[in-house]
Amino acid sequence: MHCLSSIRTKWRWITVVGGALAVLGAAWWFTHRGLASESAYYAFEQAVEQHDASAIYAMVLDVEKAKHGITLQHVERALDRIYYTRAPRVRRCGFLIARGEVADRWHRYYPLWCDAATGKKLRSRHPSGTLFTGVDFFRMRSGEWRLSYTQWVGAYVMSNVIGPELKALGPSAAAADREAILKQRSSLLDEFGAAWQDPDIRTPPMTRKAGRMVLLAAPGEPVIRP
Numbered sequence: 034m035h036c037l038s039s040i041r042t043k044w045r046w047i048t049v050v051g052g053a054l055a056v057l058g059a060a061w062w063f064t065h066r067g068l069a070s071e072s073a074y075y076a077f078e079q080a081v082e083q084h085d086a087s088a089i090y091a092m093v094l095d096v097e098k099a100k101h102g103i104t105l106q107h108v109e110r111a112l113d114r115i116y117y118t119r120a121p122r123v124r125r126c127g128f129l130i131a132r133g134e135v136a137d138r139w140h141r142y143y144p145l146w147c148d149a150a151t152g153k154k155l156r157s158r159h160p161s162g163t164l165f166t167g168v169d170f171f172r173m174r175s176g177e178w179r180l181s182y183t184q185w186v187g188a189y190v191m192s193n194v195i196g197p198e199l200k201a202l203g204p205s206a207a208a209a210d211r212e213a214i215l216k217q218r219s220s221l222l223d224e225f226g227a228a229w230q231d232p233d234i235r236t237p238p239m240t241r242k243a244g245r246m247v248l249l250a251a252p253g254e255p256v257i258r259p
Contacts, residue, residue: 096253136246159199
């Protein structure tokens with residue numbers, strides 16, 4: 034009986050250890066194979082809904098803070114201008130593209146936003162008629178997913194302000210009129226502190242491997258080719 038009990042105990046330990054290893058393996062997979070980007074995105078979404086600028090600032094790429102001087106005050110200003118001037122409380126009410134765009138170590142989301150109190154869409158001049166903001170997350174080589182502040186703010190400015198104004202001008206518009214709108218873009222991005230001129234942030238290096246896009250370097254990282 035003692036021998037049988039010992040065998041049962043060993044099997045229980047094997048089951049427990051095996052289960053723990055399975056959980057750890059699943060966590061690693063989620064972190065390193067993309068689903069963790071969804072967790073990072075929903076943390077961003079929750080922070081927008083809760084007016085939590087500090088949480089969003091903590092997500093911002095280190096290079097945007099160190100090289101381009103993005104501060105908590107910039108994030109607060111962006112949140113007010115993008116969302117809270119339209120409604121004191123907002124929530125995401127869908128996606129323009131269901132899963133957005135995905136590459137290895139990069140995920141871009143396309144959320145649409147509503148007034149949390151009324152459920153009505155936040156109006157803008159975006160073609161969808163609804164406030165639109167692209168949100169880019171990069172997985173750093175450390176495994177952590179980080180937000181590109183520049184892409185988030187730049188997507189807002191281009192999609193809801195500058196893009197519609199340029200479209201309204203039409204192809205025959207005077208060059209001076211187009212230049213005035215582009216100057217407005219620069220002014221808005223300067224107000225937000227967005228480093229729109231940095232190509233490493235706007236167009237991070239990617240390549241195609243085995244039929245899928247692969248990020249060669251997140252902003253602030255050296256390029257390592259596969």
